[in-house]
Amino acid sequence: MPRAIRCYRNIYMKKIYFLSLVLFTLLSACQKDENDPAPGQRPDERLAKALADYKAQLTGAPYGWKAMLTTGEDRKYSFFLKFNENDRVSMSADVSSSSAGVPTESTYRLKGMQQPALIFDTYSPLHLLADPDPEVLFNLNGQEGTEGQGMFSDFEFTIDSVNTSAIRLTGNLQQSQMILVQATQEEFNAYNAGKLKTILDETSAYSKANPFLFLPAPNGNKLQVDINATNRTFSLVSLENGNVQIISTTFTYTLRGLLFDPPLVLNGTTISELLWDSAQQVYYAEINGNRVVVQSSPTAIIPLHNFVGVTFNTVAVPPQALPGWSPDFTSKQQQIATALLNSNYNLRLDYMLFLFNPQSRSMQLYAAVYQGNNLFYAIFPYTYTKTAxxxxxxxxxxxxxxxxxxxxxxxxxxxxxxxxxxVLDYFQDPNEGTLGQMKSIENPDFYFTGTLETLQ
Structure with missing residues (x-):
């Protein structure tokens, strides 16, 4: 084929290809316009409108929002939030007694990231849970977070869904979940009067004043009640054929009392919450339409020795005296500390750990001693027998x-x-709480207390 014809054909084919490409582009553009959810709006305009709509939803709740936060470690906390147009939010939370009082103001903003985000950008109860210094929260409510992570919570959230009944959020860092539902006027007034703090404080005082609580069972037995404010757990405990049986759930504080999540199921009956009677200063449950009051006993419903290997395995005795140490034990503990320090090894006595293993019927006394900055354990093993x-x-x-x-x-x-x-028994102290006390039978003036721990 002559070269001129070949050139012509190449030019002709290029023109056809170019015209086809133009036509395809025009058709694609037309198709895209037909499916555009907001024809004529640029992406930044659509994002701005979405953020404005979310803000209107947040600020449009006349009495604010109740919220439930579930952290990345499945800890649950209740919040109250009232969003204002000026990017201020009033907030209270059951994180601690101080944060549960009259709502305090901080700031928030809505921001377009990969998805619309709600950011709480000044320090608030949300930041307490996310604080990387675990001492911050521990000093407020006794909960121990993780260094650098806190309680694995968030203060920047992606907005998952918004409707008239609820707003759902997911934390951007720890994937914590927050669900907001609109509060009523009555709830708004109660939060602003500091009622949530009242519930926390009265529950704390109630637990300290009544260490041995129980719920009457339909069969006449007593179910021991354990309200653990630090771990946010509620437990019902029974003794069946010498074995401890425990059913537990987690709770958050509400304006009504304790809300269980998940609900507690007792003999086929579901208990969703424990209600606080402020006038009578008692908790009660509504079971099958009946008010069942949590009652107090002067002594433990189930003796402490039954819980060894179940809820704890160690009585940890610190180097500093605790309430419940006898003068005889105090003197002998100090005698040991002095002897170790004056020994050839120049040792400083720290904790004494009485670690029980009910399976092997053994107990080991770990005496922790320091030589300079080096920690050593002097271990004294025992086997034991135990009566009923x-x-x-x-x-x-x-x-x-x-x-x-x-x-x-x-x-x-x-x-x-x-x-x-x-014998091993409970020892109650208004400041230290529940301790374990070991007491000699042959020498009743020799007894001591320690915290109840679970160690490996």
Whole structure:
């Protein structure tokens, strides 16, 4: 084929290709316009409108919003929020007694990110839960967060959905979930009067004043009630054939009392909340249309020794005296500390840990000692027998190497463990709360307390 014709054909084909490309582009543009949800609006205009609509929804609730926050570690907290047009939000929360009072103001903003986001950008109760310093929250409510993570919560949220009944949010960092529902005028007035704080404070005082609570069961038995404000758990405990049975759930504080999530199921009956009677200063549940009051007992419903290996395995005795130490034990503990410090090893006594293993019927005393900055454990193992009434008799085994080096220094306490029988019981203190107390039967002036811990 002549070269000129080949060139012509190439030029002709290029023109056809170019015209086809133009036509395809025009058709695509027409098709896109037909499907555009907001014809004629630029993406930034659509985003601005969406943010304005969300703000109108937030600020349009005349009495604000009740909210439930579930953190990345499945901890739950209740909030009240009232959004204003000037980018201010009034907030209270059951995070602590101080944060549950009359709502305080902070700021918020709506921002277009990959999706529309609601950002709480000045310090608030939300930031308490996300604070990377775990001491911040611990000093307020006793909850221990994780270094650098806090309680795995958020203060920047993606808006998942908005409708007339609820707003759903997901945290951008920890994926915590928050659900907002509109509050009523009565609830608005109660939050602004600080009623949520009243519920927290009165519950705390009630628990301290009544350490041994129970709920009467239909069969006449008493179900021990445990309200754990630190872990936000509510438990009903029974003793079946010598074995502890526990049903538990988590709770948040509300204007009515304690809201369970999930609801508690007892003998086929669902209990969704525990209601606070402020006049009578008691909690009660509504079960099958009846008011069942949580009652108080002067003594434990289930003796403490039944819980060894169930809710705790260690009585942790600190180097500083606790309420419930006898003068005899205090003197002997100080005698041991002085002897260790003056020994050839120059040791500083720290905690003494009485670690029980009910499966192997063994107990090990871990005496934590420091030599300079180095921590060592002198371990004194025992086997034990226990009566049905909870009387322990210990039998000494061979200490570890560190223990053998300080047997003489530890003898003021080891002598009692080697020869005496002991009982383990509750000790209540208004400041320290519930402690465990070990008491010698043969030498009733020798007794001591420690915190109840679970150690590996």
């Amino acid at each position: 009434d909870g009387v322990y008799k210990f039998s000494a085994q061979t200490p570890n190497g560190n223990g053998q080096l300080v047997v003489q220094e530890m003898s003021p306490i080891l002598t009692h463990l080697n020869n005496d029988r002991f």
